[in-house]
Amino acid sequence: MIEVQGLTKRYGDKTAVDGISFTAEPGVVTGFLGPNGAGKSTTMRMIVGLDRPTAGSATVNGKRYADHSAPLHEVGALLDAKAVHPGRSALGHLLAMGATHGIGRTRVDEVIAITGLESVAKKRVRGFSLGMGQRLGIAAALLGDPATLILDEPVNGLDPEGVIWVRTLARQLAAEGRTVFLSSHLMSEMAQTADHIIVLGRGRVIADSSVGEIIALSSGTAVRVRTPDADRFASLIAAPGVTITRSESDLLVVNGVPAPRLGELASSNGVILHELTPAAGTLEDAYLTLTQDEVEYHAGGPGAATPAAATAAMTEGATR
Numbered sequence: 402m403i404e405v406q407g408l409t410k411r412y413g414d415k416t417a418v419d420g421i422s423f424t425a426e427p428g429v430v431t432g433f434l435g436p437n438g439a440g441k442s443t444t445m446r447m448i449v450g451l452d453r454p455t456a457g458s459a460t461v462n463g464k465r466y467a468d469h470s471a472p473l474h475e476v477g478a479l480l481d482a483k484a485v486h487p488g489r490s491a492l493g494h495l496l497a498m499g500a501t502h503g504i505g506r507t508r509v510d511e512v513i514a515i516t517g518l519e520s521v522a523k524k525r526v527r528g529f530s531l532g533m534g535q536r537l538g539i540a541a542a543l544l545g546d547p548a549t550l551i552l553d554e555p556v557n558g559l560d561p562e563g564v565i566w567v568r569t570l571a572r573q574l575a576a577e578g579r580t581v582f583l584s585s586h587l588m589s590e591m592a593q594t595a596d597h598i599i600v601l602g603r604g605r606v607i608a609d610s611s612v613g614e615i616i617a618l619s620s621g622t623a624v625r626v627r628t629p630d631a632d633r634f635a636s637l638i639a640a641p642g643v644t645i646t647r648s649e650s651d652l653l654v655v656n657g658v659p660a661p662r663l664g665e666l667a668s669s670n671g672v673i674l675h676e677l678t679p680a681a682g683t684l685e686d687a688y689l690t691l692t693q694d695e696v697e698y699h700a701g702g703p704g705a706a707t708p709a710a711a712t713a714a715m716t717e718g719a720t721r
């Protein structure tokens with residue numbers, strides 16, 4: 402279990418993490434999402450004692466990381482896959498790490514097998530691809546058979562097979578009762594891997610809910626209406642607080658009027674409907690909606706994170 406209370410990190414004038422509190426529970430995959438610069442890595446670094454909090458606390462299994470006498474058995478972390486001496490082999494790196502905790506060759510061979518590194522175990526890390534480096538980082542995190550795993554962007558650099566492998570491993574580790582806390586930029590990946598999601602924006606927690614709740618809260622109000630009478634229906638329902646996006650001549654995406662009310666309005670005005678669907682948003686839509694004001698580095702132009710872009714994405718997703 403990871404417990405974070407009022408955690409804050411300032412670098413000079415810059416507040417990277419701003420008084421956040423959350424819990425990552427055992428038996429659950431907790432996803433940690435946020436735009437670039439939101440403070441995810443800084444938070445993870447503070448949890449494992451690599452950065453000192455300006456205020457607040459972070460504990461793993463009830464104690465600060467530094468207070469654990471055998472931390473590798475409590476928490477395994479992959480924070481920077483490149484933080485390995487390039488002249489060492491994967492085997493040498495894992496043996497050296499294991500030696501700090503009395504972990505021997507048998508366990509090292511096990512984690513090499515779990516992560517599929519057998520064929521390159523004796524090669525120098527210098528020649529590793531990003532994906533092989535990620536696998537080695539995960540092997541190191543698993544070495545002490547810890548109850549808690551912290552993985553920063555674990556699928557970064559992995560091919561599709563590797564992505565599925567990380568997803569399956571994360572789910573399996575949680576099913577064994579471990580706490581699995583992982584960050585990712587890939588919303589679709591999180592939707593398939595995580596049970597619970599914490600969204601960070603500019604150093605603050607902006608959502609802390611199950612995947613389903615996040616989608617429902619952020620994007621559950623849009624309704625797709627397909628009608629040959631789109632012009633007339635749009636003018637009938639236009640009102641303050643109602644937004645109507647029209648992406649095809651006969652398709653309206655309506656926010657601000659529930660689907661039953663739209664059906665009643667169509668019926669009482671003799672408008673023929675070919676479709677009336679409350680649009681189930683995707684996690685991607687929800688994330689864009691949640692973080693639209695929290696992005697530190699905005700991409701300009703079409704597709705920037707705006708509510709319109711989120712609605713457009715939903716419309717597009719639903720028509721495909």
Ligand SMILES: Nc1ncnc2c1ncn2[C@@H]1O[C@H](COP(=O)(O)OP(=O)(O)OP(=O)(O)O)[C@@H](O)[C@H]1O
Pocket residue numbers: 412415416417435436437438439440441442443444
């Ligand atoms: N050592 C540092 N000195 C000064 N500012 C820092 C330092 N480390 C991080 N920051 C700043 O703190 C903020 C949070 O950074 P952090 O790396 O934690 O974000 P992140 O959510 O992990 O982003 P990314 O997904 O891009 O890695 C950023 O604005 C970053 O520039």
